[in-house]
Amino acid sequence: MENIEKTFDVIVIGAGTGGTTAARFTAKKGLNVCLIDRKKKEDIGNKICGDAVGNEIFDLLKIAHPKDEELSCHIKGAKLYSPDLKKCITLLDPKQAGYIVNRLEFGQRLLNEALDAGVKQFLDKTMVLDLLYSNGTVNGVQVKLANGEKVNLNAKIVIDASGFYTPLRKKVRSTLIEKNIQKEDSILCYREIVKFSPSDLEVQDPEHITIILDQKKAPGGYIWYFPKNQSSVNIGIGTFMDYRGKVKDLYRSNVYNKFIKTSKVEILSSGGGVVPVRRPLWSCADNGFMLIGDAACQVNPLHGGGIDPSMRAGYYAANSALQALENNNYSINQLWDYNYKVMTSFGAEFASLDLLRIVLQSLSNEALNFGLGRELLSGEEILEISSKGGLNLSLIDMAVKAFKGISNPNLLLDLNYLRIRMNEISKLYKNFPRNLSQFSNWKEKAIGIYEKIKTMFVGSKKIK
Numbered sequence: 001m002e003n004i005e006k007t008f009d010v011i012v013i014g015a016g017t018g019g020t021t022a023a024r025f026t027a028k029k030g031l032n033v034c035l036i037d038r039k040k041k042e043d044i045g046n047k048i049c050g051d052a053v054g055n056e057i058f059d060l061l062k063i064a065h066p067k068d069e070e071l072s073c074h075i076k077g078a079k080l081y082s083p084d085l086k087k088c089i090t091l092l093d094p095k096q097a098g099y100i101v102n103r104l105e106f107g108q109r110l111l112n113e114a115l116d117a118g119v120k121q122f123l124d125k126t127m128v129l130d131l132l133y134s135n136g137t138v139n140g141v142q143v144k145l146a147n148g149e150k151v152n153l154n155a156k157i158v159i160d161a162s163g164f165y166t167p168l169r170k171k172v173r174s175t176l177i178e179k180n181i182q183k184e185d186s187i188l189c190y191r192e193i194v195k196f197s198p199s200d201l202e203v204q205d206p207e208h209i210t211i212i213l214d215q216k217k218a219p220g221g222y223i224w225y226f227p228k229n230q231s232s233v234n235i236g237i238g239t240f241m242d243y244r245g246k247v248k249d250l251y252r253s254n255v256y257n258k259f260i261k262t263s264k265v266e267i268l269s270s271g272g273g274v275v276p277v278r279r280p281l282w283s284c285a286d287n288g289f290m291l292i293g294d295a296a297c298q299v300n301p302l303h304g305g306g307i308d309p310s311m312r313a314g315y316y317a318a319n320s321a322l323q324a325l326e327n328n329n330y331s332i333n334q335l336w337d338y339n340y341k342v343m344t345s346f347g348a349e350f351a352s353l354d355l356l357r358i359v360l361q362s363l364s365n366e367a368l369n370f371g372l373g374r375e376l377l378s379g380e381e382i383l384e385i386s387s388k389g390g391l392n393l394s395l396i397d398m399a400v401k402a403f404k405g406i407s408n409p410n411l412l413l414d415l416n417y418l419r420i421r422m423n424e425i426s427k428l429y430k431n432f433p434r435n436l437s438q439f440s441n442w443k444e445k446a447i448g449i450y451e452k453i454k455t456m457f458v459g460s461k462k463i464k
Contacts, residue, residue: 005121008034010321011155013128015044015111017307018293019161021314024114029322034121041124045107048271050226052209053307055098070105072228076207082372083214083365138288156330157321164294176283183241185278187221190247191236193268200262203227211303213368217254220361277301279351285338288330290317301357309346316341336436348429352422355453359418362457367411425449
């Protein structure tokens, strides 16, 4: 292989939506950036994904919205259905309403724009093996190049955006970053993109992504139906990790056979993977090192959407890297602002939705049908609690809910308890400490809220 540069300001691992965003905005500021991905360049962007992303992120980053070949269709929001399909709650979240993208074309555009922004070196077909350290601070990575050669690359900052199964999260020398993710905090997914003739099959609700909760058909997860265009859909299933080996059968019987009522189809894409469905890592950074996207569990716990938060995190990480370079300080104290930005923005929302996810996974189909059917917890409430960190129900509202839930008072009480805890965790995250010295006290309070929810709904379970 031709000679490669080995010293950089920033190394970004993973050229997905988060990694390319981080590389783009660090390079744009004039930093010397190396971007690495294990895939070959022409395959970058090709990922098993729901493919939904909202309008808001493109305006925040001031980059072009999806169009032409990278745009499949426009969506207005998400619809969450009860198991019996008799009730749906509509979630009109601006971070989700917007677009269904063609993942490969979208990924290639983000990659090319990052390279055009001034990324100094791009290494595809390259595997990252380990972190390098100097005086307790990450200062580079060991990689295996496309030709099999192992080399050390040095950098002042390393940003890991290499996905949920990143090896670096376990290898990092850190007491702040969680190394192991509990299996109940992730789901096993399988999906297909199915093409058909509009004369044979009509796309259902083409302006919304559809999510169906059903503990029998999708234990611990959900069924999804996302429109792509007038002649294709992205359909799939997520389940508890214990269903490994069975998820394709569950998909075939409970998803494909339900929605695809014609034999005249073409399967454009199929595959599976594991998605985190929980709050972000307690800390997404340590000395000289930041994690973004799936590597940091920055995924919406309710529907698994990860494009928007990964791009936000990439932007926040780029800004923190720039400040660190300007101050010639790469310690966690300097990079702490990245944690602060993540936790007080989508981190607060995801922690709140994580509590909701834990409770939904614990409820039976009968309880889900009753609770959603009587609107004991509405879509507007879910979004208000998770996005604003507060919900003030009037006496009339509470009386109405009590009347609706009178034939199942225990569920009403349980959901009111959940509301209180969701409010509590959201407010706590929005008051995430601005410096490391206050972190342990903050974390202890967060763990206390989680333990209350887990004790109430799934039995006592220690959180780490």
